[in-house]
Amino acid sequence: EAGVTQSPTHLIKTRGQQATLRCSPISGHTSVYWYQQALGLGLQFLLWYDEGEERNRGNFPPRFSGRQFPNYSSELNVNALELEDSALYLCASSLEGVSNQPQHFGDGTRLSIL
Amino acid sequence: GEDVEQSLFLSVREGDSSVINCTYTDSSSTYLYWYKQEPGAGLQLLTYIFSNMDMKQDQRLTVLLNKKDKHLSLRIADTQTGDSAIYFCAESPNTGNQFYFGTGTSLTVIP
Numbered sequence: 581e582a583g584v585t586q587s588p589t590h591l592i593k594t595r596g597q598q599a600t601l602r603c604s605p606i607s608g609h610t611s612v613y614w615y616q617q618a619l620g621l622g623l624q625f626l627l628w629y630d631e632g633e634e635r636n637r638g639n640f641p642p643r644f645s646g647r648q649f650p651n652y653s654s655e656l657n658v659n660a661l662e663l664e665d666s667a668l669y670l671c672a673s674s675l676e677g678v679s680n681q682p683q684h685f686g687d688g689t690r691l692s693i694l
Numbered sequence: 695g696e697d698v699e700q701s702l703f704l705s706v707r708e709g710d711s712s713v714i715n716c717t718y719t720d721s722s723s724t725y726l727y728w729y730k731q732e733p734g735a736g737l738q739l740l741t742y743i744f745s746n747m748d749m750k751q752d753q754r755l756t757v758l759l760n761k762k763d764k765h766l767s768l769r770i771a772d773t774q775t776g777d778s779a780i781y782f783c784a785e786s787p788n789t790g791n792q793f794y795f796g797t798g799t800s801l802t803v804i805p
Contacts, residue, residue: 636792
């Protein structure tokens, strides 16, 4: 069974640009979560999608947004990139959104802002 | 938000036992988790424990839960160099599905 896959592995952008990160959940998982892991910091919760809807959002500005597609894959979009957006962005999936199912993580996309 | 705390660093000698500690704040948390992150990789689910359990053992891993003190620990027996990684504990409160992660403990195993 394939795990959570994320693309691209690395992404280099400059300030002010826009970035799109992609995630494919484990087959059968309907919930997708996005986290930011900046250097020296823990995991900061960004977004939770389930059945195509945004269910919860962390304490991030509106320029962080995303969506979930009918096949449950997801995109994270970051507009007007700033230097402090440089981080590892991790996607996780779980079986469903309300029963505390374990979250399974991909290997992340490392976003570097120059 | 919830506050999950871990010590930042731990060093042990190969073959010794490692104990990684975590404290959490939400007494309604129904599940508590341990994840491992190796360099350049995502988080790997190691084990998890239901809040109505005191202990769970899985091969070299033993999880102990003290609900009264809101304290969770992960013991790794016979620690190997391949166990060197960052270990995160996480709680999942009963309200909603958001996970709250600790800051991670960096385990270094000395040969």
